[in-house]
Amino acid sequence: VHLTQKPQSRLTDPRRTDMIYSHRESIAQNRKILLGKNIVTHTVKPRLHQNSPASFIGLKGITLREMNPLKDHVYQGYALSVIIFEQSPIVEPSIWLLIEDENGDLERLFIYNTPPPEGWQLIKHTYTYGAQLSILNPYMRMTADQKPAIRIDDVSSIILHGDIHNVKDMCRCCGQANASSVCGKCKSAHYCSKECQTLDWKQYGHKLICS
Template sequence: MVNAVKNALDSLKTSKSICELSKGRSKYDYNVLSKYANQGSIKAKRLCNALEHFFAAWAILIESDTLTEQQENILVHELSECYRLEHIVAQFPDSEMREKVGKIVDQVLCRCREMPDYPASQLDEDARVCYASLRMDSHELIDQFLNSCKQKYPKSIYYQSLARHTDPHRTEVIKLHRKWEADIIEQTKNSSICIPVQYHEPRFRQKTAKSLIGLKAISLREINPTKDHVYQGYVLSVTIIEDGYSWVPCIHLVIEDEHRDCERIFIYNFPDGQGEHFTKKVFTIGSKMHIINRYRRIAADQQRLAHGKSVTLDKYAELHWHPQLYNKIYICEHRHIKGLFGRKLELHHFPSDVQHLSIFITSLFLDDKVILIPDPYRFSEVNREAFVDQQEWSLYEHVDTEQRYIKDFLFRIDDDDEDDGRQMKEISNKEDRKRSVLTVTCHTDLYLKEKQNE
């Protein structure tokens, strides 16, 4: 089939060169790309090859208003080769020309289906590639169509690649990322509030690798997010597929691995004043990253975080192979905590008295390790139905949250045999250490009509 296409194409070659055809029809300059391709650029070479296939199909399309079946088959083959290499270069000048190509693809598909037993063939696969690429925006239609394509041509990489556009998880990850970017940009325009950052110490430490030599490749689907485990000796190679436009409080990115699985990563604590440089010059679409000795875990009480499948990172500058990365990284961990009030309500100065019901949340770590802050986007709530005597009590829906610190003291036994001087030094060191505390409070009082009835 391929040889027949080449022979037929040679007989149909137009007198116009690729450079002449590309003028005014593509934003990709073939001459410039050829220059970089000759200098060794793999990407430029790939774009040049894709342009050559596209304009070979274009030459057939403009050669005559009416095409023979052989011409249609060649056009579909050349266009499919373009889509397989780089679909972004296939740019039609107007919707009318795009519809014309779509009708030709439909006709080729119909001829393939009319064949006895509808066998798998190169022409049928090419027509399916063009059909799916031209209708890429119709997710529901393409989702159904791609399933049959993958079953009939399981070795086709293009169908697997195209299917990622209809992957619900991928769509959700990208939607969350773009919503965050839009919200943070809007907030930056309307206020100067800086969102605080929380750092969580991981349960296990990774060992820093100085080179990629000797490391085994691993993918996102091979990493178990529910188990504490350091993948020692492995490297996760990913590509950035979504830009980060903001850097307060962190740089949000979306990455994908070799299997096209994607996740979100958050990068904190980059040098002051370098946020714009990192987002525009370093963390750009297409940039490669190598995550070494990957550690990833999503705890049982972090199910809300699991919906976004965020990849938490520890010691980012040391564990990521990137020449322009340095400094420490802080991790923002979101936790959804439920508390229960177990005491009896008593109002000693009714009706002016109001009962405050509070839940205090703290950490075993000091404030140099963990800082507890209220979530600025998800507010705390009280469950009114949980109160037994809810008919007798007025439950305020408003919930207060307060962030504060308590001093950490070191208690000493008087008859301790250890050196007193060392103890005094330890006590002095502890006096300035504090713990972060978060207080969540709701308010209740009796209905005034209950007092009047009494």
């Protein structure tokens, strides 16, 4: 993800707020139940199937705003570069992340076909806050809840850029790197300013997962 200036106005976008708040509600709910219980283990079969390209040669970059959220479509020959903005609360039926692209646009990402034991390890050590990755042949689709998302069926289409490219100490509100303030309660959420911390608590629902 290129370090372009992302508009501050995106932070109060209603859809962004809804995605983050709903994601954190799910994290809070799944903390209250035993692993494997009360978790949906089925999904609606997609119209299309996403897989990795045979070759990386000639792949073109694409951003979320260049993809049609209302149309099921696999963007063959394209690569979507993103950072992980929110980690997954589940591994079945898919790993569920929030991702942000170079423009600061946010979207849901569902990764299928990962065995649960491996999925939990990936969530803990690999699919972490600020991790940078590229999605080859990204599949934008309308999901069962009638909201758009990126779907991955072939995990080999995920290219991890490695620790040197990840966003260190990412602000949990705006995504800024090297955020020096830390939540006094959970000691894990980083913030670049008091304004971001307040917004994250009041609007994005950090209080739901702060422990």
